[in-house]
Structures are given as C-alpha cells and as structure tokens.
Amino acid sequence: MKKLILIDGNSVAFRAFYGLPLLSNQSGLHTNAIFGYARLLEKIIKDEEPTHFLVAFDAGKSTFRHKQYSEYKGGRQKMPPELGEQLAPIRRLIDAYGIKRYEIEEFEADDIIGTLSREADEDENFQTIIITGDKDLTQLASDKTVIYYTKKGISDIDLYNPEFIDEKYGLKPFQIVDLKGLMGDKSDNIPGVPGVGEKTALKLLATYGSVEKVLDNIDAVAGKKLKENLTEHKEDALMSKELATIHREVPFDFNLDDLAFSDDNEEEKYELFKELEFESLLGNMEANEAEDKIVFDDVRVESMDELGQEVSLHLEVNAGNYLVNPPEYIAVTDGNKTFVDEIEAVDAGTLGKFLNSRRAINVYDLKRQTGLLRQLAIRFNDFTTDVMLASFLLDPSRKILDVAETAGQFGISVDSDDYHYGKGRKSKNPPHEERVEFLNSKVMAVHMLKDKVVKSLQEDEMYDLWMDLEIPLSKVLAEMEIKGITVDASRLVEMETEIQERLNAIESKIHEFAGEDFNINSPKQLGRVLFEKLELPVIKKTKTGYSTAVDVLEQLQDKHEIIRYLLDYRTLSKLQSTYVIGLQGEIKEDSRIHTRFNQTLAQTGRLSSVEPNLQNIPIRIEEGRRIRKAFVPKDENHVLLALDYSQIELRVLAHITQDATMISAFTSNTDIHTKTAMEVFGVEKEDVTSEMRRNAKAVNFGIVYGISDYGLSQNLGITRKEAKKFIENYLDSFAEVKEFMKTIVQDAKRDGYVKTLMNRRRYIPDIHSRNFNARSFAERTAMNSPIQGSAADIIKLAMVKYAQSEEAQKFDAELLLQIHDELIFDIPKSQVEDFIPVIKGIMEHAMEMNVPLKVEYGYGTDWYEVK
Structure with missing residues (x-):
C-alpha cells in the first residue's frame, strides 16, 4: 500500500512558529519555524515512511473565494515579520528533503490537498495522511484519509477520521461544511448565522442533516429569535457553507506518481542544517552514521573459486521486475575476499557449479536472487539465509527498501551509497569502477548483517520462525512467481466486449433519463444534467460546478432512477479498465501472469500480491467473479484445484x-x-x-x-x-x-x-x-x-509442509497462487481425487490446535468454476 503525506504548508508554519520560542542563527535569521518544520518532517518520515509526499502552500492573498466574498479572511492579523522571513527557507528545507511542493494562483493549499486526497481515495493503492493546523480539512476524512490536526505547536496532535468526527460532533465528514455554514468561522471571517454557535448548529444538523434542509424547515425550528436569524441570513448560511467547502477539482499538470518520495537527500539536508545551525539535528544525523564502517581493504579476487565455503551473494539489476529483467552485475564475498564483475563476464555454468559447491549462501531478498538466477537459466533455490526477511521480522513496521537502509539499522554504513536502482529510486549510470566499489560494499554489508540478525532474532525468540517458516516459504514463493498461472486472454477480450456492450446499454439508459446525449465521464456535463435539468437537490458544489462524486450520488439514490445506472456505470468502468483490460497487459509470452508475492509488507505477516495484485480481484459482484474464468489450467488434461481454510x-x-x-x-x-x-x-x-x-x-x-x-x-x-x-x-x-x-x-x-x-x-x-x-x-x-x-502463519506453514512432503511431491501438482486463506493448484485430472486427501491433511494439520482446522475445496476447468 502506498502512503501519501499532504502537508498544509502555511498552517503548519504558523503552528511551528508559535509553538517554539524565537530562535536565530549567527546571521540574524529567525529559525524557530524552520526548526519546528524540520522536526515535524523528521518525525513523519520516520514514523509513517511515506512513499509519496507533497507540501501545499497558499499562492497569494486573493483566491476565488475573495471574488465571492470580499471580506473572506478579513481582519486577520498581519503575519509577524519574524515568521515572514522564514517562509522562503522553509521552502528550501522542503526541497532539501526531496519533497514536492506546490502552489497555484486563485486556489488555497486546502484545495490542492483536497484534490490530491480525492485522487488518492479513488486509487485503491493509496492511503493518505493530511497534516494541518486548520480544522476545515477535517471534511476530507474518509476510510483511506486521516487528518493529523496540530493543536498547539506541532507535537500535540488530534487524529481526525470518520469515527472520531462522529464521536466528537455526531457528523459525517462531509457535514463539517454544514457546521461552518451555520456557525461561521471567525478565523476565516466566514459569517454564518448570527446567534448560532457550535451547540445550536450541531443540534440543527442532528435533526435536519444539512444547511439546505435546515433552511427548508425554518418553521419547524424551535425558538423565535433563531427562526428570525435563519430567515434573515439564509444567503449568508449558504454562502458560508460554500466558502468552507474545499474545492477538489484543482487543475494540475502532474499526477500522484509524480509525488514519489525517497528519503535519500542526506547531503543536502546536512548542508542546510549546518547553515541554519541546527546542532541537534546535525547530531542526530551523525549519530546515525556507521559504527561498523565498511572499508575496502578486503582482497578483490579474479575467480569465485578463491572464495571460502560460506559466502554472501548479490545480483544487481537496474530494473524493478526481477522475473523479466536479467542481472547486470554479480558480487560474492566470504568476508575476507570479494569477487565483483559484470554478469556478462561470468559463465552461467560456472556460476551454477559454484553455487552448488558452497556449504552456505547468504542473500538479501531470496526471491529476487532466485528470479535473477533463473534469468540466467540457473535453477538454484537453496539459499541458506535471507537477511531481508530477518530485518522485517525484527521490525515489521519499517518499510523494506534496500540493503543500504537495512544495514543502517544495524550500524553498518555502505560506502559509495549514491547509486540506487529499481522502481521509484534515484537512478544513475556510474562508471564501472564506481559501481563495482558500491556493489562490493553492498555484498559485504549483507555478509556482515547475517550474524547480527541471527543474534537479534534469537534474543527475540524468532530465529525458528525465520529459519523454519519464512526462509523455506520464500523458496516456495520464488517457484510460484517463476511458474505463474495460465490465463486465457481470449476470455478477457470476450468479457471486455460484453462489459462494453453493457456500458453502452447503461449509457443509453442514462441518456434516455436525461433526455439528451452528454459525456457521462464529464463532471461538469453530468452536474448540469442532474442538478439543473433534472433538478435534483444539490449536495455539494465545487468552484467548477456541482460535485458528482460517488458519496454525492449515493445520497441521491432515492431521488431519481438515473442514479442507480450512474453508479453501475462507474463500477463497471473501473472493473473494465483496472482488471479486464489491465490484466491483458500483464500476460507474458508464455501465456501466464507472474504476480509477485510480498513477504515484507503486512505487519500481521500476511502475504500480498503485486504487479498485478491478484488478491484484490473484486468478487462481490458477478462481473468481478467472472474475471476468474480467464485463469485456467495449463492444458485440457489438467484442472485448477482450490482449497480454502474455513473460518480460520x-x-x-x-x-x-x-x-x-x-x-x-x-x-x-x-x-x-x-x-x-x-x-x-x-x-x-x-x-x-x-x-x-x-x-x-x-x-x-x-x-x-x-x-x-x-x-x-x-x-x-x-x-x-x-x-x-x-x-x-x-x-x-x-x-x-x-x-x-x-x-x-x-x-x-x-x-x-x-x-x-x-x-x-x-x-x-x-x-x-x-x-x-x-x-x-x-x-x-x-x-x-x-x-x-x-492465521497467516498457519497457511504459510501449510505451504512449506506441502513443499517438504515426500508424499505430496509424488503428484504432478503445481502450487500457483495463495489468495488470503486459499491455495490454488494446477494438477492432472487423473490425479486430483487422490491428491485432495493428501493436501487437505497437510493443511488441516499444519499446526496442531485444540480445535480442528477445516479445509473446503473445489476443482474445475477455471478458477471461477472451482467455487
């Protein structure tokens, strides 16, 4: 899961400024807000480990809201010059961290954040954290978006999610704007309705739900003065709600992927901290430097045969997918002597013999190394240890990135760590000798890590978990990834046609209800049809028009039959683009999809599936379940067999x-x-x-x-x-x-x-x-x-015991997928009935408990048919 951090730049600067005493460096620059900002960034990066990051700023004093209400934010105190002079250095600080920042004329930072959080909410791979000192942003809270509201300074934080908002106010997040519409907001000079405070506003909303419905029912409201105020200030209430509503359609020239963040700008941060005289932050950086500095006084050998019996291996590839991209370099060490060279200089047969001749081979990311060896046609999958898996077990909250980051956790510094390869990382093309030096450092780090992680695992009583479960499981997963699962592309093409016909029919029905043809995918055109032509009640407005978001449509389901068709249209459109069409692009030349299983992501220990994610194929609707029809056995003489733990x-x-x-x-x-x-x-x-x-x-x-x-x-x-x-x-x-x-x-x-x-x-x-x-x-x-x-450990244990069972291996079964509590095999039809009691027995006795484990099964000519 990707994690997006969005910071409200101006409000956090204010909080940092007022939360710390005035500080200045020798040049006379005030630095308390900058220092507070740096501390916040350090904490967020460490605690949340974001994959994507942006800080949004207000571009100027005038926005579209000022055109609507000239007194918007009027009466605010002028910014102290001691803070004003720190805004430019704060921007420099953000740049030094490698964080994207953005501002745009006519809009506020809130609107930028609102638009990006909406896009992230619509992408199933994102979670979002918004950091702000402005409660207006709490209206953006959702199941995937949480707001960290800084109350005093930057360390005292309230966490606003839908549950907290319901508990605190009895409201849904989208009703925050109704609250502001009624009670106003002094900080933004939003008028609201005179005499209506928070208590009264909440009481009205508990009864009527929105500003509009309150105004429609003024006669039923108790209290003569309140009725008078509501009647006289109807327009103020509606305008106040609109002013408080965050605009979520800001036009950008970038997308979420452009906000990818990698915390590797140490040199730039170090120089800026020195300039600003942030001694404590400099001390933290220096304290994190290596205790065990890797030096290059080890012996570089010309042949792997000169190395000892216990070695560490690292194959390097300048690409993300190790199942299709061959390695470019190889590095092997026994801790005293090291061999590093381009892979082209190494004979595959010689490398295979070398691997099979060593007593112990240590690696970082066993699955990756196995996949890269298979690109060289070397069928080796007998590594002894995997320090990446150990690192994850020791701290599952830490994101696993690369050898250098893991080494740093154990006080080992990797020299020449200027070159990172793979998706989402900084990429350079260094000269051969510099790259050799870096890979020498990397493989030495892997070798040094082994003893350190063993000691830590033994202290934490997880050594057996590592050796008996995670490492052998990784070997099983490596073979599953390499094998892949056969996919009948023609079925996906057929489904694409069928769904498109359904989409066309739904589109015609929508146009029939609307009485005209229009672009359903255009929020502007759809808003005009729904709220002007069909006169449906307006739930939410944006600067460019009416909101037609899913939550808005769901609130209108009982107002017009067109809404049901619109919701169906959106569901099918997403299914079509993400899965029916998307999966076709993942089928390789062998007619198989080779998903990759991640062992180091979920803190519970559950496996996840990526590129593509086969664990998230939607099965709650029939069209989603039918996607499984495309997953088939290798030929007509085989079937797919699925076994699923019941209520594990x-x-x-x-x-x-x-x-x-x-x-x-x-x-x-x-x-x-x-x-x-x-x-x-x-x-x-x-x-x-x-x-x-x-x-x-x-x-x-x-x-x-x-x-x-x-x-x-x-x-x-x-x-x-x-x-x-x-x-x-x-x-x-x-x-x-x-x-x-x-x-x-x-x-x-x-x-x-x-x-x-x-x-x-x-x-x-x-x-x-x-x-x-x-x-x-x-x-x-x-x-x-x-x-x-x-539960996750039990199914993993079943996979390992299956691979180790002599009886199970007598069958020609192939384990293809693990989907939550389910295992999927490809097996000859002639063997399936004999195989079922064997594999059921393994799964049901994977771990002996005082209640029976129960496994249900089914088999058929495709994945859909097995259930």
Missing part, C-alpha cells in the same frame, strides 16, 4: 482464548455464527433468524478484526449505542474471549508488542498514546494481530 481466524481465536463455548461449537461441527446468535440473543437453535445469524457473523468477524462499536454500527446499519450493546452481550457470552481482550492489551502496554502462536511480533507504539483515537486503534490492533498473524 475464529478457530485461532477459540484456540488462543480457550473459550469453552467456541471450542464446543467447532469440535461438534456446529455453525459458529448460529451458536453465537444463540448465546447473544438467548434463544434456541431453531429460533435463530437469518438476521440474527447475519448480525452474529458481523460481530464474530468484527471481534477478529478489532472492530469498534462505530464500525459495527456502519456494517449493520444500527446506532452506535445498539452496536456497543451488541459487543458487550457478545463478550459477556464468551467470557474467555473477553478476558483475552483485556489481557492482551495489558501485555501490549507492558511489552510494547504482541505475538502470534509462532512468536511473530507486532510492535504497538501507540498503546500509550495520549490521543484517544490513536490509543483505541492501537488497543484493537493488539487484540486482532495475534489472531490474524497466527
């Missing part, structure tokens, strides 16, 4: 908590959701209704995933009070689960982490946070991580 998280929960009621249900093969409904509602089995079972299922899985009363209320369409009562009844019915929830949070507060059944750690840094929302989320994370992490 709940079974893990029963095992961990030792809850007698849950254990009884699973051991007697009773439906757990029915059993839960019986306990929570106090009814007999025959009296459990479908709605009761549905609610019980929601709370069962809600408990597993750490759901809050707010989340459960949204899932079930009930009030938070009802949801809270439901959860309380559940925990009263399952006493051991309740005790586990309490104990695991206490353990996390004591230790700072929680563990899975295989000792995989997840650190919970916010468990002691003073921020209620951050602490609550941390507590839920502590509760669900041992469950989700253990």
Whole structure:
C-alpha cells in the first residue's frame, strides 16, 4: 500500500512558529519555524515512511473565494515579520528533503490537498495522511484519509477520521461544511448565522442533516429569535457553507506518481542544517552514521573459486521486475575476499557449479536472487539465509527498501551509497569502477548483517520462525512467481466486449433519463444534467460546478432512477479498465501472469500480491467473479484445484482464548455464527433468524478484526449505542474471549508488542498514546494481530509442509497462487481425487490446535468454476 503525506504548508508554519520560542542563527535569521518544520518532517518520515509526499502552500492573498466574498479572511492579523522571513527557507528545507511542493494562483493549499486526497481515495493503492493546523480539512476524512490536526505547536496532535468526527460532533465528514455554514468561522471571517454557535448548529444538523434542509424547515425550528436569524441570513448560511467547502477539482499538470518520495537527500539536508545551525539535528544525523564502517581493504579476487565455503551473494539489476529483467552485475564475498564483475563476464555454468559447491549462501531478498538466477537459466533455490526477511521480522513496521537502509539499522554504513536502482529510486549510470566499489560494499554489508540478525532474532525468540517458516516459504514463493498461472486472454477480450456492450446499454439508459446525449465521464456535463435539468437537490458544489462524486450520488439514490445506472456505470468502468483490460497487459509470452508475492509488507505477516495484485480481484459482484474464468489450467488434461481454510481466524481465536463455548461449537461441527446468535440473543437453535445469524457473523468477524462499536454500527446499519450493546452481550457470552481482550492489551502496554502462536511480533507504539483515537486503534490492533498473524502463519506453514512432503511431491501438482486463506493448484485430472486427501491433511494439520482446522475445496476447468 502506498502512503501519501499532504502537508498544509502555511498552517503548519504558523503552528511551528508559535509553538517554539524565537530562535536565530549567527546571521540574524529567525529559525524557530524552520526548526519546528524540520522536526515535524523528521518525525513523519520516520514514523509513517511515506512513499509519496507533497507540501501545499497558499499562492497569494486573493483566491476565488475573495471574488465571492470580499471580506473572506478579513481582519486577520498581519503575519509577524519574524515568521515572514522564514517562509522562503522553509521552502528550501522542503526541497532539501526531496519533497514536492506546490502552489497555484486563485486556489488555497486546502484545495490542492483536497484534490490530491480525492485522487488518492479513488486509487485503491493509496492511503493518505493530511497534516494541518486548520480544522476545515477535517471534511476530507474518509476510510483511506486521516487528518493529523496540530493543536498547539506541532507535537500535540488530534487524529481526525470518520469515527472520531462522529464521536466528537455526531457528523459525517462531509457535514463539517454544514457546521461552518451555520456557525461561521471567525478565523476565516466566514459569517454564518448570527446567534448560532457550535451547540445550536450541531443540534440543527442532528435533526435536519444539512444547511439546505435546515433552511427548508425554518418553521419547524424551535425558538423565535433563531427562526428570525435563519430567515434573515439564509444567503449568508449558504454562502458560508460554500466558502468552507474545499474545492477538489484543482487543475494540475502532474499526477500522484509524480509525488514519489525517497528519503535519500542526506547531503543536502546536512548542508542546510549546518547553515541554519541546527546542532541537534546535525547530531542526530551523525549519530546515525556507521559504527561498523565498511572499508575496502578486503582482497578483490579474479575467480569465485578463491572464495571460502560460506559466502554472501548479490545480483544487481537496474530494473524493478526481477522475473523479466536479467542481472547486470554479480558480487560474492566470504568476508575476507570479494569477487565483483559484470554478469556478462561470468559463465552461467560456472556460476551454477559454484553455487552448488558452497556449504552456505547468504542473500538479501531470496526471491529476487532466485528470479535473477533463473534469468540466467540457473535453477538454484537453496539459499541458506535471507537477511531481508530477518530485518522485517525484527521490525515489521519499517518499510523494506534496500540493503543500504537495512544495514543502517544495524550500524553498518555502505560506502559509495549514491547509486540506487529499481522502481521509484534515484537512478544513475556510474562508471564501472564506481559501481563495482558500491556493489562490493553492498555484498559485504549483507555478509556482515547475517550474524547480527541471527543474534537479534534469537534474543527475540524468532530465529525458528525465520529459519523454519519464512526462509523455506520464500523458496516456495520464488517457484510460484517463476511458474505463474495460465490465463486465457481470449476470455478477457470476450468479457471486455460484453462489459462494453453493457456500458453502452447503461449509457443509453442514462441518456434516455436525461433526455439528451452528454459525456457521462464529464463532471461538469453530468452536474448540469442532474442538478439543473433534472433538478435534483444539490449536495455539494465545487468552484467548477456541482460535485458528482460517488458519496454525492449515493445520497441521491432515492431521488431519481438515473442514479442507480450512474453508479453501475462507474463500477463497471473501473472493473473494465483496472482488471479486464489491465490484466491483458500483464500476460507474458508464455501465456501466464507472474504476480509477485510480498513477504515484507503486512505487519500481521500476511502475504500480498503485486504487479498485478491478484488478491484484490473484486468478487462481490458477478462481473468481478467472472474475471476468474480467464485463469485456467495449463492444458485440457489438467484442472485448477482450490482449497480454502474455513473460518480460520475464529478457530485461532477459540484456540488462543480457550473459550469453552467456541471450542464446543467447532469440535461438534456446529455453525459458529448460529451458536453465537444463540448465546447473544438467548434463544434456541431453531429460533435463530437469518438476521440474527447475519448480525452474529458481523460481530464474530468484527471481534477478529478489532472492530469498534462505530464500525459495527456502519456494517449493520444500527446506532452506535445498539452496536456497543451488541459487543458487550457478545463478550459477556464468551467470557474467555473477553478476558483475552483485556489481557492482551495489558501485555501490549507492558511489552510494547504482541505475538502470534509462532512468536511473530507486532510492535504497538501507540498503546500509550495520549490521543484517544490513536490509543483505541492501537488497543484493537493488539487484540486482532495475534489472531490474524497466527492465521497467516498457519497457511504459510501449510505451504512449506506441502513443499517438504515426500508424499505430496509424488503428484504432478503445481502450487500457483495463495489468495488470503486459499491455495490454488494446477494438477492432472487423473490425479486430483487422490491428491485432495493428501493436501487437505497437510493443511488441516499444519499446526496442531485444540480445535480442528477445516479445509473446503473445489476443482474445475477455471478458477471461477472451482467455487
């Protein structure tokens, strides 16, 4: 998942300035705001590890809002000159970090941030954090966007997400503008309605929902003076709401990918910190320099045969996808002698013999090295250790980037670290000798890391997890990636045609409702049709017209039949472009898609799938499920076999908590959701209704995933009070689960982490946070991580045991995909019935527990048919 940081440049500068005492350097420049800004950037980069970053600034004093209301932001105090002189250096600071910044005439920083956060919300690969001292931006909160509101200075932060906004105001994020419309905003000189403060505004919105509906129902409002004010200041209220509404259609000449961020501008930062005399920040940088400096007094040899029996290997490629791009350089060391050369100078047969002749071979990223060797037609997959996997286990919150970053965590500095290769990284084309020197440094770092990570893993009781699960799993995944899965492109082409016909039919229906032809993909044209021609109620406006975002359309579903068709059109359009057409471009010459599995991303230990992501193919709608028809066995004599763990998280929960009621249900093969409904509602089995079972299922899985009363209320369409009562009844019915929830949070507060059944750690840094929302989320994370992490470990263990099973390997089965709790095999038709009990047995006994693991299966001529 990509993480986008958006900073409200001006407001954070104000917070930093007023949050610190006046400071200045020897040249007389005031530096307190710059210093505060630098501290904030350091903390955000360290804690959040962003992949994309932008700081937005206001371009000038006049914006489109001033044209609408000349007194907008009138009366604000003039900026102190001590702050004004720091704005240009702050921009220099941002540039030194390699962070993009942007400002545009007529618009405010809020509008830039609003537009980018909307684009990120619409991209399934992004999460967004907005940092601001302006509460107006809280209207942008969503399931994928959180606002860090700096209250005093830059260290005291409130976290605004939809749950917090609901808890604090009883509003949805989009209603923040209605709140401002009624009560106004003194800081921006937005008038609002006289006599209406926050308490009154919230009461009105709780009853009517929006400014417009309040004004439509003035006669029903209690209070003579309030009625008079609302009547006399209708236009002020509507204008105030519009002034407070962030414009989310700012025209840009760049896209989200252009905001890619890489924290590797150390030299530029160092020079600026020296100029500004930021001694503490300079000290931090110097403290992070290597304890173990790699020097180049080791012996460079001309032949790999001169190296010892235990070596470290590194193959380098100047490209992202190691499954299709061959390596360019090779570096091997035994810690005393090193061999580095261009790969063209090495005979593949000689390299293969060398690898097979060594007692131990250490690498960084086993899957990558295996894939690169296969590009040389070398079938070697017997590496001894992988320090990248070890680094991830030791700190799963840290993003894994490259050997140099990992080495830095252990006090090892990689000399000549000016050259980074691969997607999203700085790329140069250094001379051969400089590149050789850098690769020498890299492979030496890998070699030195091995002993350090072993010691740390043993101290943290994760050495067995590394050696017995993650490393052998990586070898299995390497073969799965190389093998790929066969895809019938003609089925995707056929589906593309069918969906396009449906889109055309829906488009015709939309035009019929509209009474004219227009461009459905044009927000301006669509807004005119919906809100002017069809006269639907306006929910939200932008500077360029009416908002036609999905959340707006969803609020209009009961107003006109055209809305349902518009929502269907958008769903199918995204499915068509992202998957039906997108997957066609991922099919290689061997008629297969070779997804890559990421072992070092999810802190729970779950695998993820990239380029393409086959774990996120939408299956909630039939058109999404039908995409699976394109995934087929290698030929007509084979079938695809899918085996799926049934309710594995709940079974893990029963095992961990030792809850007698849950254990009884699973051991007697009773439906757990029915059993839960019986306990929570106090009814007999025959009296459990479908709605009761549905609610019980929601709370069962809600408990597993750490759901809050707010989340459960949204899932079930009930009030938070009802949801809270439901959860309380559940925990009263399952006493051991309740005790586990309490104990695991206490353990996390004591230790700072929680563990899975295989000792995989997840650190919970916010468990002691003073921020209620951050602490609550941390507590839920502590509760669900041992469950989700253990479930992830179990299916990984099943994959490893399958690969190690002599009986299973007698079959001609090929493990192709792991999708959450499901394994997918390609196997001859003649062997499938004999293979099923073998692989089921492996999966169901991957880890012995006090409740049975249950595996369901199906097979057929394509992935769709197996379910």
